[in-house]
Amino acid sequence: MNEALPSRDAIVATARESIAKGSKSFATASLLFDRATRERAWLLYAWCRACDDIADGQDHGHTMHAVDDAPARTAAMAVLTDAALDGEVIGEPAFDALRIVAAETGMPRRLAHDLIAGFQLDAEEWQPRTEDDLYRYCYHVAGVVGCMMAVVMGVSPDDDATLDRACDLGMAFQLANIARDIDEDSRAGRCYLPSEWLAEMDIPPGEQMKPVYRPRVATLARRLADRAASFEASARQGTRALSFRSAWAVLSAAEIYGAIAHKVAAAGDLAWDNRVTTSKGEKLAFIVRAWLAARRRSLAPVEPRSPGLWTRPR
Structure with missing residues (x-):
């Protein structure tokens, strides 16, 4: 069963595509890291980018528009994030990217939730x-x-x-x-x-x-x-x-x-x-x-x- 799941390399490749599409500046800077850090930076970016897109109804930071269900989107994002941080396979490349980078670096859970709190502010039209x-x-x-x-x-x-x-x-x-x-x-x-x-x-x-x-x-x-x-x-x-x-x-x-x-x-x-x-x-x-x-x-x-x-x- 596990053999059918996307490999780390496949998730890294998807993350690389995400940063290339979402931010030319960050994509350029990331190439200067050593390979391990570079891949982890891409993985983290993919999760951050996906959360931002979910919250704002965007596609890789483009065509932002108001959404009618922003609080629900943020709540769902938090659930998937917690599952990823718990080591669960999500089946969504961006959240599996977070699972991998958190496991490899010991990323504190509170930092991920501090970011989600920012999306919550936007959901509340703050x-x-x-x-x-x-x-x-x-x-x-x-x-x-x-x-x-x-x-x-x-x-x-x-x-x-x-x-x-x-x-x-x-x-x-x-x-x-x-x-x-x-x-x-x-x-x-x-x-x-x-x-x-x-x-x-x-x-x-x-x-x-x-x-x-x-x-x-x-x-x-x-x-x-x-x-x-x-x-x-x-x-x-x-x-x-x-x-x-x-x-x-x-x-x-x-x-x-x-x-x-x-x-x-x-x-x-x-x-x-x-x-x-x-x-x-x-x-x-x-x-x-x-x-x-x-x-x-x-x-x-x-x-x-x-x-x-x-x-x-x-």
């Missing part, structure tokens, strides 16, 4: 009121993925200092995504700009993408990019705890997403006319720069994590 609310959301949908990726790269689940830095990178990525996707989110009936920020700019709720308000939204997008840069700078310090190849991959991803945030900020109120991306040539340049940074990461003085930077929940 929107942030304060900047702290924004950071809490970013943790649940991306910062925790940084923690999970650190475990995939061999960081102990008990190494809170390194996991904090890994979380910082996920936070930076999500803040960049929010800045880039303000228009797309608005068309799906969502807004991740804190309501206090909108009130500060005198932007009525739900009207942030009207032409008259675009320059003000651009100011908030620059604020998001600045916050992302602070988290990214902190995250770079954490690469000291990683192998060279893992540090190279992480720093490459940081370069790519940092560039996205910078482009959004620089484009002003034109940032949402076309989706902001990085070209193949830019990615190659970022990878070279990251290689140099990975080689030199132990030479720079250690900078303590800023006490003013938002910290993930314990």
Whole structure:
């Protein structure tokens, strides 16, 4: 009976297809890992991507639209996730991918559930009121993925200092995504700009993408990019705890997403006319720069994590 089940190699191959379709940036960065870490990164991505798609009615992060049964979708996702973490064969490639990577790395159950809590926030049509609310959301949908990726790269689940830095990178990525996707989110009936920020700019709720308000939204997008840069700078310090190849991959991803945030900020109120991306040539340049940074990461003085930077929940 077991012989008919998909092999690990088959599930890894499916996971590789998922990351290639869902994120060119992450797919590129993942190639810099050693083989074992690379495959586990693909497996983790496949589960994260599938959960996100289930929650948002997407296909590999594309064509997002509102769904009528979001709470039920999230509840079903949690059931399948628990079964996978218990070692059960699910028969769904993405959840079997989680089963494999959790068994191979000792992935803490709480991290998987912290991510699902982020999808639950979206299912409840939750929107942030304060900047702290924004950071809490970013943790649940991306910062925790940084923690999970650190475990995939061999960081102990008990190494809170390194996991904090890994979380910082996920936070930076999500803040960049929010800045880039303000228009797309608005068309799906969502807004991740804190309501206090909108009130500060005198932007009525739900009207942030009207032409008259675009320059003000651009100011908030620059604020998001600045916050992302602070988290990214902190995250770079954490690469000291990683192998060279893992540090190279992480720093490459940081370069790519940092560039996205910078482009959004620089484009002003034109940032949402076309989706902001990085070209193949830019990615190659970022990878070279990251290689140099990975080689030199132990030479720079250690900078303590800023006490003013938002910290993930314990």
